[in-house]
Amino acid sequence: MSKEEKKVNRRDFLFTASYTVGAVGVGAVIWPMIDQMNPDKAQQALATTEVDISNIEPGKSITVLWRGKPVFLKRRTSEEIAEARAVKLDDLPDPQKDEDRVKEGKDEWLVMLGVCTHLGCVPLKDKGDFNGWFCPCHGSHYDVSGRIRKGPAPTNMEIPKFEFVDSNTIKIG
Template sequence: MADTVTGAASDLHASGDDPSRRDFIHIAAIAAAAGAVGAIAWPFIDQMNPSADTLALASIEFDLTKVTKGQQVVVKWRGKPLFVRYRTEKEIAEAVAGDTAELRDPEKDAARHKAGKPEWLVVVGVCTHLGCVPTFGGGEYGGWFCPCHGSVYDTSGRIRKGPAPKNLVVPDYAFLSDTKVKIG
């Protein structure tokens, strides 16, 4: 009887039904299938990335020597107008004074420009209400005024009056030199 049990155990290993070997084959097959699915899916996922011409528009460089103090230049960026404003000392003082006002979208003037360069303000020139383009110099706060629905922004681009819910958007930008800024 002891021989029968020992013989049956040796027949089990001889036929190749070792559990650890079977588990390895299953794991290897699953890993190969996952790799194949990834190799098939990657081209479909990769084609959703933006095209090269769109990426080229993602950032622009602008020469600041084209703007005089108290002037604003409108640049097209990502299909939207971008206001690059060289603020006067009076405009900066008005913007800083507005830090203590009750604002719908509270944000200090210092957070809306790069440290050390408060004279330069770069904002996306699209009203946050319905996407109109505001004009500079309108309204009682000396900043931008959206004639479509009456939104009034101050000299820091913060909403002060009207239906717009948010401040004018400040894009990511960095000064490459004293005369050049990279936006985006």
């Protein structure tokens, strides 16, 4: 092997090694910037929440926090379900059937964000003209299905994504 060939081979190796070290260095600098765009662990933990519903008696409700917002879980009685289903859709400012606000086969469980759709206040349970929720800030009245019936709120209370994990647990989110 001649001196010239040794120089070329050595030069090629040095160039390749330099590019490899440079690429690893650039990756080491860029990775923290990319990784910081991921949500932090606290946000990931709040993405879903599981709630034990085994102790909620018919006619009662509880409030839990999910993503920093209150969520109302109400176990409705058969009378409350019948009352909600007897309402004519023409009487509702935001027409929505009661059946569309609950999971099929689990009609007694109403799960909704506890936020007034007018200005984001938290309505009071078992109050108002329709035995549902009442927002005292501006006078919005919701029925036992969380539908707006009277007042300035433009829409019904929102139903979050939820599922029944088992007969005693609801997973929200």
